[in-house]
Amino acid sequence: MSLFQTKPYMLNRGEGQRLQSLGALVIVKATAEQTERARVAQVLNHLLLDRLVRSNRRQSTLREHTMTHQGIVKGDAQQRLGSVGFIIGAILFGTSGLLMPHATNPTSDLQEMLKPLGEYQYRTTIASLFGMVGFWMALIGVAGVSRSITARGAVWARLGFYFTLIGTALWTVCWALDMNTANAVANWLSTPTDSKAAAWSVVASLSAFGRGIVPTTWILYWLALAFLSIAMVHSDVYPRWLGWAGLIVSIPMITLGIFQIFIPRSITLTLIFSMLMLLTTLWTLATGLWVARKAW
Secondary structure (H helix, E strand, C coil): CCCCCCCCCCCCCCCCEEEEECCEEEEECCCHHHHHHHHHHHHHHHHHHHHHHHHHHHHHHHHHHHHHCCCCCCCCHHHHHHHHHHHHHHHHHHHHHHHCCCCCCCCCCHHHHHHHHHHCHHHHHHHHHHHHHHHHHHHHHHHHHHHHCCCCCHHHHHHHHHHHHHHHHHHHHHHHHHHHHHHHHHHHHHCCHHHHHHHHHHHHHHHHHHHHHHHHHHHHHHHHHHHHHHHHHHCCCCCHHHHHHHHHHHHHHHHHHHHHHHCCCCHHHHHHHHHHHHHHHHHHHHHHHHHHHHHC
């Protein structure tokens, strides 16, 4: 018999080793070696079965927790980082908007629109840096929201996160473009009259590049926020008013981006963007504060 043999054996009536002990007939059905091996095999089988049961129970508990216990865990490091990311991002958005110079009079003349960027070159650079870092911080917040929604609305949350990655990358390019444009405009303003045409051609090239990428950035980034807002509405984690507020902000911005593709750049569109950006900043701040109350 093998050590791990578990197949039972049975002797028929009258079979087995016959011994005489004090005049009595003793029939040995199993030897000590056989019974010891059977006992060891039985113990090993019980241990193996117990481990399988415990493993299945742990996996079942983990699946149940993942599917039904979504939410924000108090003290969770990523959720804390997410709340801080939203709050700092909102502060930087607001600071960037206040610092960024704009033309004071409504106009569609490109030179008049871009002059303030060169006249206040360093302000433009600082405002662009604040805006760039603000979107990076907001991305950390979006990652936290996406992580907290694992059941209802999870697909929308993942879509929102992926689109936010793309949108943040495009915003980084846009802010870098603003810094380069400010430098080019400052150079154009300080160039002698006979060389201004060449200097302006550099500004015009940068503006033409931005003319295509900026509306695309608006559409993609606020489409990401719309997906995230839909996830909030469907989930049991976030208040529905927060999701609906995000949708109310996102849809007009997406529409503005589509209009910007087909109509010339103007101060009016810039002002509309600034107002919608202010609403987005308030929504970002509200989301950060709400998550902070749960995570800290």
